[in-house]
Structures are given as structure tokens and as C-alpha cells.
Amino acid sequence: MDRKRTIGLLVAVLVLLGGALFLLSGGRKEPQEARAPAGTPAAKPAPASPDTRTSPGREPAHAASALPSRLVPATRAEDSAEPLGAFEGRVISATTGEGVEGAELTFAAEAGATSARTEASGRFRFVPHTPGTWQLAVVTARGYLPFGPEWGQSPIRLTAVPGQRISDIVLALTPEAELLGTVLDVEGKPVAGAQVRVLTGRGGESVLFPTSDRYTSDVRGELRFHAPEGATVEARHPAYASARAEVTPSVVLSRKLVLVLGKRESASAAALGETLAGRVVDGGGTAVAGALVSVASAASAWPRRYGDELGYETVTDAEGRFSVEGLETGTYDVTARLMGLAPGELRDVAAGRKDLVLTLARGAKLGGTVRDAASGKPLPSFTLAVFTKRGPLQRDAFAQLSFIDAQGRYEVAGVPAGSYVVEVAAHGYAPSEASVEVPKGASGPLTTDFALSPGATMTGRVVEADTNLPLERARISVEGLGTGGGALSLRYDALTDARGNFTLDGLPTGEVSLFVSADKHHSRVLSGITVRPGATPPRTIELRKTAEGEEPQVELVGIGAVLAAREDALVLGEVMPGGGAAEAGLVTGDGIVRIDGRPVVEMGFAEAVQRIRGPEGSRLVLGVRRASAVGAGGSPAPVVDLIVTRRSIRR
Known part of the structure; x- marks a missing residue:
């Protein structure tokens, strides 16, 4: 595969530092604007409501091989005899929590690179030969998806401090799965010659390990491919409407994925032959090699989307040139990034x-x-995330880094003038944020310190509906928490143990939503759960078992619409048939500016989504600015109040 076209590379690495789960690649890349489902499955939420994975912990004393409810203890800084400091930890499987033997980790600094290899239990030890900052550059292991961004561009930083040892670092690798894909038409007949792509959205973090992400179905409609759990697989054929499917845990277990192409509604498909190309240079006009160039449907066009909703990525060559091909006719936002420099951006x-x-x-x-x-x-x-303020509600992900430093220091270089929100999260602590203004011409450093307080704890149990049997390895994820939806998202989630028990730590007080899933069971989104200071009373969560041959669905209660933050409103994207939004006559492009009389700009995006969800059959009053209406003299359209009923949705 062309090294410039790296979106969808089949690599995935999960990194947990101090009990926090960080997704390095292989996850889903969401549009950078805040977007979240309000009454849609939460399996693909947006930065403001990120998908989550597991925070591992100590193994139960009664069974060393049992899956823990928390995989990682807090990272510790201790006095050590090493003159330049040391780093210790484990490499584990992201799906089982077991140690990975023979994993190779490469750490890089200006003085050179050095490697460490894990032993049978997955443990590793890295002793730097020079002081200062090191990057975790590469992680590889046989049978697992590798991590390897452009050399020198790793977002994980380790600072070697003389006489200090950092222990309990945990890196979780995603197993590589070979799958059999089958492309069918609506009548169940195989479709030969379908073009199939695997979309992971983390190509920029796998540049050192380019892998095929494009396949063609044979005469039986079949193809064999590799993909991590959570990837999106897309099939296209000129005679049919395209199809997409997610690589779910059930797909990984069965090793089979079926894509059903629909009937084409129009005679011709959208043109996909356009190209965007150019150069990336520095302030002096010198070519910049190795810059990551991202192309995404123009944010100003939402809810209209052009091209792939996951966007496109490529890396500049030695002359700073880049080219992205196969685009649909339309408008796009183009961004170039290189760590340490302020990004270049062209919109529309x-x-x-x-x-x-x-x-x-x-x-x-x-x-x-x-x-x-x-x-x-x-x-x-x-972990630290920086967001650019685009409006009263909208935040765009700017940068995300994790730091391992005994002195608790961080530095983010290359921040242009503008308004930002900086968020910090650490294992066991409630996340904290601060607003930062960068004036024009500032070169810094601009100092913002953070003091984190311990977060609340939530415990509970996941059981099977009807039988009340405990569900082991069920996943409990907190929506809307974490440091964004980018490559190093800090996760607030857990796996259940053999008794179905789980523990979530470091939660802020207030209302949250939980996404709960288990193999061979329907998933659920539970909203309006109040987190109290200290410890929240335990709760039991029931999941329905899937019938033989039945595909798992996600159950939740909401209005049945996908929302994105735009200026002072939540703009509707997809509106689902049978949901409360559709019943009330809401359509794509309408904007919600009030919820039960309160402006959404006062709530913020996450709280507004929580307010929209609620008990099935309950009602709320939404102040809506119609997409089709125009105010007098070109002023904003008037706001009308609509009563919307929350409905249970399965999808």
C-alpha cells in the first residue's frame, strides 16, 4: 500500500498508564467536532461522548487466570538506585488481560534508540542510557497489531529522572484477527468484484507498518482480511448501494463478517475520482517531510458529509508533497500536523x-x-488533551499526549494563537480542565498547572436477564468522559470478573450514561445515572441474551437522532424512523437551542445529551430552529417549541 495513503491501516495498540486506557490505533476515528448519539447506539460515539474500553486491575486472589474487574493499579514513582532512572511495566492482551511474551518495545531519544523485550509474564524493564525525554516509538508482538507512528512523532513521552523508577506501566496490545468476509445482495446472492476497505481511522499511528486495507470479493463474494475489533468494513460496487459493518466482539469470535449491498436508488453513483494535493512547508517555505495530512468532510457542511465519514490521512514525502485520491466531489477541511509545530489548516x-x-x-x-x-x-x-474552541458548544481536538514523569511535568509545543480548553485526567482522579488563551505572536511558554482530586467510585454487577446468571467479561463504559476521541483517549471503563462484578474509579460527580455489552448479548445504554461523592451504591445491570442466529443490538432510550455541536445549537444529523424526533417532525439540519426552556449553551454538549435522554415514554420540550426557516432580513430563524417523547430504540 502507498505509504502516503495510511487511513485504515490494520494496526491497533491499547496503552494503559496508571490504570488509564489509551487507544493508540485501531480505534474509530470520529469527526473532530463534538458529536454524539441521542437515542442511537453508543458503540460509535464521538469525541464529546467517546467509546470506551477496559480499565484492568488486580486479579482475584481465588483464580490467577480469572479476568479482573480492573487491570491496572496506579502508576508509581519510587526512589531507585538507577542513576538515570528506570521504567517498568507489563504488556498484556487487550481482550484477556494476560501477559504477552516476547513483545518488543522501542524507546527513542535524540541520542538514539534502545529496545526492551517482555518475559513470559509480559513484564518489561527499560533503563535509559541518557537523561531527558524519551518516546515510546514502536510496540510489536507476534499475533498482535503493531504500533509505529512516523519516527519521532509518538504521542507517548517518558521523562527519565535520575534516581526515580516509574512502575506499573501497562501496555495492552490488540490481537490480530483474520476474518472471512462475504458480500451479498439483498436477495442473498454473492457479489463478485466488490471493493472492500477496512477503516480504522488511525493510519497516522501506523506509518512504520503499512498493511493492505483494500480487498476485492471473488466469484463467491468472499474475501479474507485482517481487522481489529471496532474497525468498520465498507463494501462498494457500481451496481449497488454501499454497505458497512462493524467488527464486533461477536464477529471476532465467529471469524465471519457479512456485508449486504442495497439496491441503488439512482442510476449513477457519486463521483469518487477527485484528488486533493499540494505541499506542506514551514514558516520559511522549506518543505516538511513526514507531516501527517488529514482530509475530512468540511465541518461547515454538516450534516451533509462528503467522502468517507472517517476521513482520509496521508504522510508527506521528502519534498513535502501529498496527494489524496478517490474523493467525492464536495468541500473538505485539510489539516497538516507535525509534532512541535503549529498545524496548517485550510477549510472549505x-x-x-x-x-x-x-x-x-x-x-x-x-x-x-x-x-x-x-x-x-x-x-x-x-493524559492531557487540548481542544480548540470553535464556538459556544463546539470543540475540535487539537492535540493529545500522555506523560510519564516523576515530577508531573508536561509540555505541548506548536500551539497557534486562539482559545483552547486543556483537559487532564489520571487514574483514580476526577478529570480537570482549564481555559487557555494564546495571544497572537506568543512563543511561550504559557504555564497552566493542575491539581487533581480523587474521583468517585461506582460498583455493580452485570447479569443475564431472566436467568440472573453473572456475565464475565462484560464491558461497562462511561460515555462522555475521557480526554477526547483521539489517539490517546483516557478511558473510564471496566471488565466484569467471574462473578459479574465491576468497579469504575476516578469518576466526577453528576449524571453519566453507561454503555454495557457482553458477548452473545444485546448491549444497553443506561442514562441518568447519578454519581455521588465517594462511592455510588451498587447497581445490577441486566443484558438480554441473543437468540440463535440473532445479531446483537444496542438498546437505549432517547429521541432517535445523531447530534453535532454547531455555534449555539445541537444540529441533527441522522434522524431514525420510529424515534421521538421523527414523530415530532424533526429533520436533518434542524438545530436544538433549548431543552425544557434552558439554553444548551448553558449546559454544554455532554450535559445537553444527558438531558435529552431519559425514561422511556417521558416527554421533553425542545426549542428548535428549523433548517428550512429563515428569519426576516436574513436573521436567524425563530425558535419553535416542540414536545418530543423519548422512545426505546434498538439498532
């Missing part, structure tokens, strides 16, 4: 242009320390 670019120039400038530096609020001691590991 018409497909077909080949003269684009994106300039990477120096920008300012953001820095500071992260400490425990009570003791004042530095936290040795944490």
Missing part, C-alpha cells in the same frame, strides 16, 4: 485542487505540572 476546500500549500509555524508552548490536590505531590502519569 473544493475537491480537485492540486495546488494546496499548508504552512507549519512555530507557535507557543503550553506547559505546567499536574499534582495531587491534597498532598501537592506530582502525579507520575497522566
Whole structure:
């Protein structure tokens, strides 16, 4: 595969630092604007409501091989005899929690690179030969998907401090799964010659390991391919409407995936032959090699989407050139990034242009320390995300890094002038955020320190409906928490143990939604769950078992619409038949500006989504600005109040 066209590379690495789960690649790339389902399955939520995976913990004393409810203890900083410090931890399987033997980790610094290999239990030890900052550059293991971004561009930073050892670092690799795909038409007949792509949305983090992501079905409609759990597989054929399917845990277990192409409604397909090309340069006009270029449907066009909803990625060559082909005619946002420099960005670019120039400038530096609020001691590991403020509700992901530093320090370089929100999260602590203004011409450093307080704890049990049998390995994820939906999202979730028990730590107080899933069972989204200070009373969650041959569905209660933050409103994207939004006459493009009389800009995106969800059959009043209406003299359309009933939705 062309090294420039890296979207959908079949690699996945999960990194957990101090009990926090970080997705490095193989996850789903969502549009960078805040977007979340309100009455839709939560398996593919957006940055403001991210999908989550598991936070592992200690194994039960009664069975060393049993799956723990939490996989990782907190990362610790301890005094050590090593003159330049040391780092210790484990490499585990993201699906079983078992140690991975023979995994190779490569750490890089300006003085060179060094490697460490795991022993039988998955343990590794890295002793730096020079002080200062190191990057976790590469992680590979036989039978697992590798991690390897452009050299020198890893978002994981380790600072070697003389006499300090950081322990309990956990890296979780995603197993590689070979699957048999079958492409059928609506009558169940095989479709030969279908073009199939695997979309993971993390191509920029797998540049060192390019792998095929495009396949063609044979005369039996079949193809064999590799994909991580959570990937999206898309099939296209000129005579049919395209089809998409997710690689779910059930698919991984069965090793089979079926894609059913629909009937084409129009005589011709959308043109996919357009190209966007150009160069990336620095402030002096010098070509920049190795810059990651992202192309996505223009944010201003939402809810209209052009091209692939996961976007496209490529890496510039030695002359700073890039090219993205196979685009649908339309408008796109193009961004170029290289760690340490302010990104270059062009918005609302018409497909077909080949003269684009994106300039990477120096920008300012953001820095500071992260400490425990009570003791004042530095936290040795944490994840930090920076979001650009685009409007009262809308935030775009700018940068996301994780830091392992005994002194709790962080630094983010290359931040251009603008308004930002910086979020910090660490295992066992409630996340914290701060607003930062970067003035024009600032070079920094601009200092913002954080003091984190312990978060609340939630415990519970997941059982099978009707039988009340405990469900082991059920996943419990908290929606809307974490440091964004990007490559190093901090996750708030857990796996159940053999008794069906789980524990979630570090939660902020207030209302949250839980996404609960288990193999061979229908998933659920539970909304309006109140997290109290300290410990929240345990709750029992029931999941319905799937019937023989039945596909798992996601059950939740909401209005049945996908929402995105735009200016002062939540704009509707997809509106589902049978949902409360459709019943009330809401359509794609309508904007919700009030919920039960309260402006959504006062709530913020996450709280607004929580307010829209609620008990089945209950009603709410939405203040809606119609997409088709125009105010007098070009002013904003008037807001009308509509009563919407929350409905149970399965999908």
C-alpha cells in the first residue's frame, strides 16, 4: 500500500498508564467536532461522548487466570538506585488481560534508540542510557497489531529522572484477527468484484507498518482480511448501494463478517475520482517531510458529509508533497500536523485542487505540572488533551499526549494563537480542565498547572436477564468522559470478573450514561445515572441474551437522532424512523437551542445529551430552529417549541 495513503491501516495498540486506557490505533476515528448519539447506539460515539474500553486491575486472589474487574493499579514513582532512572511495566492482551511474551518495545531519544523485550509474564524493564525525554516509538508482538507512528512523532513521552523508577506501566496490545468476509445482495446472492476497505481511522499511528486495507470479493463474494475489533468494513460496487459493518466482539469470535449491498436508488453513483494535493512547508517555505495530512468532510457542511465519514490521512514525502485520491466531489477541511509545530489548516476546500500549500509555524508552548490536590505531590502519569474552541458548544481536538514523569511535568509545543480548553485526567482522579488563551505572536511558554482530586467510585454487577446468571467479561463504559476521541483517549471503563462484578474509579460527580455489552448479548445504554461523592451504591445491570442466529443490538432510550455541536445549537444529523424526533417532525439540519426552556449553551454538549435522554415514554420540550426557516432580513430563524417523547430504540 502507498505509504502516503495510511487511513485504515490494520494496526491497533491499547496503552494503559496508571490504570488509564489509551487507544493508540485501531480505534474509530470520529469527526473532530463534538458529536454524539441521542437515542442511537453508543458503540460509535464521538469525541464529546467517546467509546470506551477496559480499565484492568488486580486479579482475584481465588483464580490467577480469572479476568479482573480492573487491570491496572496506579502508576508509581519510587526512589531507585538507577542513576538515570528506570521504567517498568507489563504488556498484556487487550481482550484477556494476560501477559504477552516476547513483545518488543522501542524507546527513542535524540541520542538514539534502545529496545526492551517482555518475559513470559509480559513484564518489561527499560533503563535509559541518557537523561531527558524519551518516546515510546514502536510496540510489536507476534499475533498482535503493531504500533509505529512516523519516527519521532509518538504521542507517548517518558521523562527519565535520575534516581526515580516509574512502575506499573501497562501496555495492552490488540490481537490480530483474520476474518472471512462475504458480500451479498439483498436477495442473498454473492457479489463478485466488490471493493472492500477496512477503516480504522488511525493510519497516522501506523506509518512504520503499512498493511493492505483494500480487498476485492471473488466469484463467491468472499474475501479474507485482517481487522481489529471496532474497525468498520465498507463494501462498494457500481451496481449497488454501499454497505458497512462493524467488527464486533461477536464477529471476532465467529471469524465471519457479512456485508449486504442495497439496491441503488439512482442510476449513477457519486463521483469518487477527485484528488486533493499540494505541499506542506514551514514558516520559511522549506518543505516538511513526514507531516501527517488529514482530509475530512468540511465541518461547515454538516450534516451533509462528503467522502468517507472517517476521513482520509496521508504522510508527506521528502519534498513535502501529498496527494489524496478517490474523493467525492464536495468541500473538505485539510489539516497538516507535525509534532512541535503549529498545524496548517485550510477549510472549505473544493475537491480537485492540486495546488494546496499548508504552512507549519512555530507557535507557543503550553506547559505546567499536574499534582495531587491534597498532598501537592506530582502525579507520575497522566493524559492531557487540548481542544480548540470553535464556538459556544463546539470543540475540535487539537492535540493529545500522555506523560510519564516523576515530577508531573508536561509540555505541548506548536500551539497557534486562539482559545483552547486543556483537559487532564489520571487514574483514580476526577478529570480537570482549564481555559487557555494564546495571544497572537506568543512563543511561550504559557504555564497552566493542575491539581487533581480523587474521583468517585461506582460498583455493580452485570447479569443475564431472566436467568440472573453473572456475565464475565462484560464491558461497562462511561460515555462522555475521557480526554477526547483521539489517539490517546483516557478511558473510564471496566471488565466484569467471574462473578459479574465491576468497579469504575476516578469518576466526577453528576449524571453519566453507561454503555454495557457482553458477548452473545444485546448491549444497553443506561442514562441518568447519578454519581455521588465517594462511592455510588451498587447497581445490577441486566443484558438480554441473543437468540440463535440473532445479531446483537444496542438498546437505549432517547429521541432517535445523531447530534453535532454547531455555534449555539445541537444540529441533527441522522434522524431514525420510529424515534421521538421523527414523530415530532424533526429533520436533518434542524438545530436544538433549548431543552425544557434552558439554553444548551448553558449546559454544554455532554450535559445537553444527558438531558435529552431519559425514561422511556417521558416527554421533553425542545426549542428548535428549523433548517428550512429563515428569519426576516436574513436573521436567524425563530425558535419553535416542540414536545418530543423519548422512545426505546434498538439498532
